[in-house]
Amino acid sequence: MGNKSSKAKRQLIVKLAEETYFTEDEVKKWYTGFSKDCPNGRLTEQAFYKIYQQFFPKGNPKKFASFVFRVFDEDKDGMITFEEFIKALSTTTRGTLEEKLLWTFKLYDLDNDGYITRDEMNSIIDAIYQMLGPNIVDTNDDDPVKRVDMIFTHLDTNKDNKLSMDEFMVGSQQDPKIVAALSLYNIHNNN
Incomplete structure (x- = not known):
């Protein structure tokens, strides 16, 4: 046996x-x-x-781990x-940059409707700041709302206040600053 x-x-x-x-x-x-x-x-x-x-x-x-858990749990069985x-x-x-961006899109698309809204991105960024705790990120220099605004300014090409997968992928691959802004959750990981 x-x-x-x-x-x-x-x-x-x-x-x-x-x-x-x-x-x-x-x-x-x-x-x-x-x-x-x-x-x-x-x-x-x-x-x-x-x-x-x-x-x-x-x-x-807790909040961020819950978001990540949702993406890891592919078959949604809990x-x-x-x-x-x-x-x-x-x-x-x-993974390749494209694979990481696809995974990140799934993370940020909280309701799985194929778009990332400002509210969804704000939820993730807020969860990241909660996770990192005080004194890890200088919030005077790196405000979460400003971060989301910067990302949407660069990626939301049709200005509809939501990011399609295409907008997200194309825009992120063209601007290394966007990848860095999206990768804040990976601050403890050198990869």
């Missing part, structure tokens, strides 16, 4: 190494850690939040499987 389980695990690791930017050894290490933290093979939103809390102890990452986890991690840490 254990041999069958071992073979299935091996097949999963090989499959995920082919589908992600991780090597088999890296997938295996992530799998071991994930299995240790989630013995039932599923990560709950509460456990996901606790992980973020470890990275941002001076802030409140749990993140290892496969969902490793694919999202691969995209956000090692």
Whole structure:
């Protein structure tokens, strides 16, 4: 019986190494850690939040972690499987600029209607500032509302106060400042 389980695990690791930017050894290490933290093979939103809390102890990452959890949970069953986890991690840490922007669009499009509104972007940016906590971001120099205004000024080419995927992708790829503004949530990650 254990041999069958071992073979299935091996097949999963090989499959995920082919589908992600991780090597088999890296997938295996992530799998071991994930299995240790989630013995039932599923990560709950509460456990996901606790992980973020470890990275941002001076802030409140609950709102942002909830937004990210929603994107990681591809099948929308309220749990993140290892496969969902490793694919999202691969995209956000090692994906191409286009893949990262597509993922970021999904994050910002809170109601999944194919557009990012100012309110949606304000919600995400606000969640980021809450997560980072006081003294991490100089809010006198980097006001969240000004950040959203700057992004919309550059990306909203038809001036309808919402960003289509096309506007988001094209505009973001043309202006490195926009990518930096959108990537504030990745401040702790060098990739």
